[in-house]
Every structure is written in C-alpha cells, then in structure tokens.
Amino acid sequence: MSELDSGMSKTLHNGLEILELLVAQPRGMTLTEVADALGVHRTVAHRLVRTLEAHRLCKRDRDKRITLAAGLVRLAEPVEQDLRTLALPVLEDLAEKTKASAHLVVRDSENEARMLMIVEPRMARMHVSFRAGQVDPVDRGSAGLALLAAQPPVSGEREAVTTARRRGFAVSYGEVVPSVCGVSAPVPGREVSLGLTLFEIEDEDELGRIVCEAANRLGAQL
Amino acid sequence: MSELDSGMSKTLHNGLEILELLVAQPRGMTLTEVADALGVHRTVAHRLVRTLEAHRLCKRDRDKRITLAAGLVRLAEPVEQDLRTLALPVLEDLAEKTKASAHLVVRDSENEARMLMIVEPRMARMHVSFRAGQVDPVDRGSAGLALLAAQPPVSGEREAVTTARRRGFAVSYGEVVPSVCGVSAPVPGREVSLGLTLFEIEDEDELGRIVCEAANRLGAQL
DNA sequence: CTGGTAGTGTGCGAATATCGCACGCGACGT
DNA sequence: ACGTCGCGTGCGATATTCGCACACTACCAG
Numbered sequence: 001m002s003e004l005d006s007g008m009s010k011t012l013h014n015g016l017e018i019l020e021l022l023v024a025q026p027r028g029m030t031l032t033e034v035a036d037a038l039g040v041h042r043t044v045a046h047r048l049v050r051t052l053e054a055h056r057l058c059k060r061d062r063d064k065r066i067t068l069a070a071g072l073v074r075l076a077e078p079v080e081q082d083l084r085t086l087a088l089p090v091l092e093d094l095a096e097k098t099k100a101s102a103h104l105v106v107r108d109s110e111n112e113a114r115m116l117m118i119v120e121p122r123m124a125r126m127h128v129s130f131r132a133g134q135v136d137p138v139d140r141g142s143a144g145l146a147l148l149a150a151q152p153p154v155s156g157e158r159e160a161v162t163t164a165r166r167r168g169f170a171v172s173y174g175e176v177v178p179s180v181c182g183v184s185a186p187v188p189g190r191e192v193s194l195g196l197t198l199f200e201i202e203d204e205d206e207l208g209r210i211v212c213e214a215a216n217r218l219g220a221q222l
Numbered sequence: 223m224s225e226l227d228s229g230m231s232k233t234l235h236n237g238l239e240i241l242e243l244l245v246a247q248p249r250g251m252t253l254t255e256v257a258d259a260l261g262v263h264r265t266v267a268h269r270l271v272r273t274l275e276a277h278r279l280c281k282r283d284r285d286k287r288i289t290l291a292a293g294l295v296r297l298a299e300p301v302e303q304d305l306r307t308l309a310l311p312v313l314e315d316l317a318e319k320t321k322a323s324a325h326l327v328v329r330d331s332e333n334e335a336r337m338l339m340i341v342e343p344r345m346a347r348m349h350v351s352f353r354a355g356q357v358d359p360v361d362r363g364s365a366g367l368a369l370l371a372a373q374p375p376v377s378g379e380r381e382a383v384t385t386a387r388r389r390g391f392a393v394s395y396g397e398v399v400p401s402v403c404g405v406s407a408p409v410p411g412r413e414v415s416l417g418l419t420l421f422e423i424e425d426e427d428e429l430g431r432i433v434c435e436a437a438n439r440l441g442a443q444l
Numbered sequence: 445c446t447g448g449t450a451g452t453g454t455g456c457g458a459a460t461a462t463c464g465c466a467c468g469c470g471a472c473g474t
Numbered sequence: 475a476c477g478t479c480g481c482g483t484g485c486g487a488t489a490t491t492c493g494c495a496c497a498c499t500a501c502c503a504g
Contacts, residue, residue: 005272005276007269007272007453007454008269008272008273008276009233009237009269009270009272009273009490009491010462010489010490010491011231011233011234011461011462011490011491012233012234012236012237012270012273012274013273013276013277014234015231015234015237015238016237016273016274016277016279019297020277020297022300023296023297023299023300026300026303026304030480030481031480031481031482032479032480032481040463040464041463041464041465042464042480042481042482043463043464043465043482043483044462044463044464046481046482046483047229047230047231047462047463048231048234050227050229050230050231051230051231051234051235051238052234052238054227054230054235055235055238055242056330056331056336057238057297064480064481068297068298068300068301069301069330070301070302070328070330070336070338070355071330071336072294072297072298072301073298073301073336073338073339073354073355074245074336074354074355074356074357075241075242075245075279075290075294075297075298075355076290076294076295076297076298076355077245077353077354077355078244078245078248078290079290079291079292079294079295080292081248081353082248106292108278108291108292108293109278114278114292114293114295114296116292116295117295131299131303132295132296132299133292133295133296133297133298133299134296135296229482229483231461231462232460232461232462232491233461233462233490233491252451252452253451253452253453254450254451254452262492262493263492263493263494264451264452264453264493265453265454265492265493265494266491266492266493268452268453268454269491269492286451286452445504446503446504447502447503447504448501448502448503448504449500449501449502449503450499450500450501450502451498451499451500451501452497452498452499452500453496453497453498453499454495454496454497454498455494455495455496455497456493456494456495457492457493457494458491458492458493458494459490459491459492459493460489460490460491460492461488461489461490461491461492462487462488462489462490462491463486463487463488463489463490464485464486464487464488465484465485465486465487466483466484466485467482467483467484468481468482468483468484469480469481469482469483470479470480470481470482471478471479471480471481472477472478472479472480473476473477473478473479474475474476474477474478
C-alpha cells in the first residue's frame, strides 16, 4: 500500500496514506510526524491535512494533534449496507445462541478477506472481542477458508479448504491469533462468509451445523 | 463542500469528492458520471478512481460500476472508538428501557452536529430507524439543542436552548423530520449529546429524567 | 455480418497544481 | 532573554496533473 502503482495520483495517494497512518495512531499525530512518515515536506502535509479536515475526515484538537474524524462514519455507513442490514439479526441470533463473537467477512481482494462487521454476545461470561475493518490473508483463519471453499477447487489449495468444501464449513485453530479458534461457513452466491470466533470448540459438527444454518438463512435473503 | 477553499489540494479534494458522491448513490456510478459530476475529464476521474480502488475505498463490480468499498470501515472504526465503546452499553440499555432508538451525537463543526452511532430497540412493535453519519444543523433537533445547552448562554439563541439548559435536557417535535420527536441530554465535558428518537412523547419529564441519567452515567466514565 | 452507440483504458505534449525553500510566528523551557 | 521546537504562509521551479486523440470491448439494430 505504501508503494504507488503506475497510473495512480500521487497527491490523492498521499492524502489517503495519511488516513491510514492515523488508523494506527489513536492518540493522533503531529503535523511533522505525518510529513516525516510520508517523506514529504511539512507544507505538503499541511495542505493535505487541511483538505482532509475540510471534508471532516480528520480533525485537530487543542494540541494540534491530528486524529480521524466523524466524517468517515458517513462514508463507511453505505458500504454493503443492504448486506449488513440483513446480516445483523442473523449475527445477533448466532452470537446469542453460541455465546461467541459472530462475524461477517467479505472477499476484499485476490488474497485478502476483510471483517465487515462483528456482533459480540451479550451475556457470555467471557468472549473474544475484536474490531471490524481488519484484513487477513484468505488462506488463514476459518472465515477466509470458507470463502475459498465456496469456489471451485484449485490445485495446490490447502487441505483445510478441501475439507471445508466437503463439510460445508471451515474450522481453524490459532491461525490468526494463537489459541483463538474459528468456525465459518460461506454465504451462498455473494463471496461472503459468516462465522464465530471463540476460545475453544467443544463439538465441531454441532457448531458447524449452527453456523451453516445461519449462513443459509442469510443467503436466502439475497 | 463542493467549493474548494484556498490552501486546499485540488487533487485530494476531487478524490474525496468522489467518495461523497458515492454516498448518495448506493447503486454505484459509472466513470463518466463521476467525471461529469466533478467537472473534470474522464481520464482524470479514471486515475482518481484507480487510486481510491488501490486503497480499497471504492471498488468496481462486473459492470464497471463504482461503489464504496470495505476499506472505509477500517478507517471509520477508530473514530472516537473509546467514546463509542463506552457509550454502547449505555445506549443499549436506554433503547431497551424506552423501546425507542437511542443515538450518540457529536459536535462536528461550528454549526453542525453528526450522528455518531445509533442503537435500535430489539423488541419494540415499531420504532424510528435511521443511519449514523448524518449531519444536521446544531440548532435543529433535540440532539443539537442539547449540545448548545451544554455551553454558556449566547444572546440570540433559540428559546428552546435556554429551556433545555434549565431543564437539563432538550425536546424537539418534528424539527428534523416531520412527526418525529427527540429527547436528548448533553454528556458532561465532551461536546457530545445522547438521546432518543421516537414517534410520540408521552411524558417529557419522565423521558428527560431517563435520558439525563444515561448521559450522566456515560459522562462519569470519561 | 456490418455499422452505430456508449463506455472504458492508454500514450503523450502542454499547462497547471504541487512541491519545498525561506521566512515569520507563537509556545515552552532553561 | 535566549534557544528550541513546531506551526503556518508566500513564492518561484518543477514535477505532476490535465485533457486531447486514439484504440478497444460490448451491446443493439438492421
């Protein structure tokens, strides 16, 4: 991402790069830090930040520190909003029933999957908590494996994908984060998967059945 | 927003303008439509879109139609995330208790307020549903009025603001959308307000008390 | 099959927006 | 008072963007 392909706008690229930098810095950055990180002169960063600020995508607090601003929620809201609207009750039901975090994942590129939304259980004693927006390799973690399993077999694919295609759901142990497991199933027709994240899987088939049922219920509404 | 102030980067501005255009077009836009809307040549729009695409902020489906993409959720996620994390249980409780939609609103600029998050009741027979990210004038609607009421009196302010300052919460009837009402209270110390949106207010003082209690509970955690 | 329309993608010279230096400003700490 | 650090603004040089011209694909009609 830090490299700019040919045919790309350098200025726009730099501006967006600022936003991505700020994602990793919840406490904000100073203007000079931004300039240094981009490898441009401070005045350039200054102009870019002013532009982002005018669009309410970043803001500057009293200490002139730069942070992401609320305009971004307006931009993010329409993203797959039909899908998310339909998925919400399904995920809530799933999380409630299993006392685990339920996630909806989309294919983001050739080899990446992105967490689109996450619903955490309300009454669990303890559950895995994480944030939407993250990207992971498609061939790591149950959610990505489920995406691959929904597609025709590819020679050289991981055995886990083949297994998942046969069973109808994917299971992974500690592939993304150590000692955190996942169970996911593909949602028919949409390059989307749906699943659970939890500490321990007691009965794979039981959970797989529940997840598949949820995925099919969502798929039926598309 | 469509005007570019001095000291702004034209290229970055145009790129961001594309994103804002797409917010209003959930079905996507064609490249020529984008170019025409921006008043630039198609090749310019082409390069901008390619750049946005590389950052996963927009994508092009089979028909080459351009829509917002999932990269935006990664950017939006860190926005006020501490505030949102703390507010979520409070809003859920509020929505559940009153069977109405609960919202969290931040001061976005001098004269605008923005919906940061919305929690809808789970078991209500009917409720008002709307989406986060919207901006409204601060002096319209209970949420904005609550923001103003939290600040020192200004000569010439609406009487509703003065009233809200005295009562500790703001009430509005049909100011944003006809026949939709609101009750909101300022959250101490943060230029944030919290409230309810509903069809009809039975007992202003009763709801006001509940909303204030929630706002203070949230304020205590900051 | 042919011709027409509509939309997209790519070189390349010309023009313009960006770049970055230099300077001035305010805040803070010694 | 002085030095340091970070921010904001003109302004000329230059690299970047701009937009024309051309080629390509898909679709539709005759």
